[in-house]
Amino acid sequence: MSEENDSRQIRVATFNVSMEATNYRSDGDEKLNEKALQEQLSSGNNSQIKNIAEIIQRVRPDIILLNEFDYIENTDIGISAFIKNYLNKSQKPDTKSIDYPYVFLAPVNTGEPSPFDFNRDGVANGKGGDAWGYGNYPGQYGMVVLSQFPIDEKKVRTFKHFKWKDMPGALQPKIPESGEHWYSEAQWQAFRLSSKSMWDVPIIWKGEPLHLLAQHPTPPVFDGPENRNGFRNHDEIRLLADYLSGESYIYDDQQSNEPFSGKRFVIAGDLNASVHSKETVPGTMELLFEHSLIDAQFIPTSSGGARNDPSDPLAKQHTAFWKSRADYVLPSKQGLVVVGGGVFWPQPQHRLFRLVKDRKASSDHRLVYLDLVWQQL
Known part of the structure; x- marks a missing residue:
């Protein structure tokens, strides 16, 4: 958008790209698995990653949040390799390369070992359901922000370590049959709310900050009648809503509880929640849709989504296969x-359907974008 349109207009996107290392190697060796994505990023030839890059080149967002892009601290073999070897190279004769000179990434809770048996299987092995966020190695299912505008990194706020117990009225999971809390007292005192993290990333557009509020809450499934993932999903999204409302209980990873004071912001991410989902705790998305500061009126749609489920009149709104x-x-x-x-x-029947025909083609999610025009305050 910035290359071809007035600077008062901007395109912001989110895309769960399903680019974790386990997609690229299945030999069972976790240490090798962690390096599998790095190898594919350096090659520039992986078909799935090429298709993801082509989708981004065709949509051409100015700012994009990538969910499920493994956190790799060394950007030269991580996100910078993706930009250099895929985005900076035209994937088809009718696509143009695209560049993102500004990047923000940070560690996430997924796969980071905890000392607890969170999933109550009798073994505290530090991974999978016993990690701070579900994952088999640190950084799995990470996220990263790409921008064509400068990022004010000194004012970025992350909320990876915020503890669930510190949210007033938190939905603490219980075992229905006994009423016993799912998590022991020691676990509850330590438990981190964010399955990955929550980020407030100020991006300087027209000399003022546009706050990208990035999230990827846990799916509200893969649990039992205690609904621990459903409750966590709800409260992760509530944390975002309460942050916008300036609730004083929230503190960031620098232990600052300064209230959010931004004027322009965009929420972006795979929130794993829907008002029409039986798995989502009722009222979850309404926390955002009915928030006084959020404009949720425009709903992005696609004809492909409608064709994916012709019996559902709302299918055109779907963003996942x-x-x-x-x-x-x-x-x-x-x-x-x-x-x-x-x-x-x-x-x-479209010639570009090859990019989304199945999960191996690109992802089980679709890129979602909005075009926004600057309005003077």
Whole structure:
């Protein structure tokens, strides 16, 4: 957008790219698995990653959050390799390369070992369901922000270590039959709310900050009647809503409880929640849709999503092949006007359907974007 349009208009996107190392090697050796994504990023030839890059090149967002891009601290073999070897190279004769000179990434809770038996299987092995966020190695299912505008890194706030117990009225999971808390007292005192993290990333646009509020809450499934993942998903999203509301109980990873004071913001991410999902705790997405500061009126759609489930009149809103609206770009009411948007999901007869035909082609999620116009406050 920035290359071809007035600087008062910007395109912001989110894309769960399903780029974790376990997708590229299945030999069972975890240490090798952790390096598998790095090897594919350096090659420039992986078909799935090439398709992801082509989708980004065709949509051309100015700012994009990538979910499920493994956290690799050394950016030269991580996100910078993706930009250099894939995005900076035209993937097809009718696509142009694209560059993102500004990047933000940080550690996440997924796969980071805890000392606890969170999943109550009798073994505290520090990974999978016993990690601070579900994952088999540190950094799995990470996230990263790419921007064509400068990032004010000194003012970035992360909330990886915020403890669930510190949220007033937290939905503490219980075993229905006994009423016993799922997590022991020691576990509850230590438990981190964010399955990955929550980020407030100020991006300087027209000399002022546009706050990208990035999240990827845990899926509200893969648990039992205690609904520990459903409750966690709800409260992760509540943390975002309460942060916008300036609730004083929230503190960041620097132990600052300074309230959010941004004017223009965009929420982006795979939130793993839907008002139409039976797994989502009722009222979860309403925390954002009905928030006084959020403009949730515009709903991105696609004809491909509609074709994926012709029996559902809401299918055009879906952002995942498993027939749900799970991915969101939600702007502030102040300072921004939505002028368009969509979901990249071509119909089966379209020549670009090859990019989304199945999970191996690119991802089980679709890129979602909004076009926003700057409005003077």
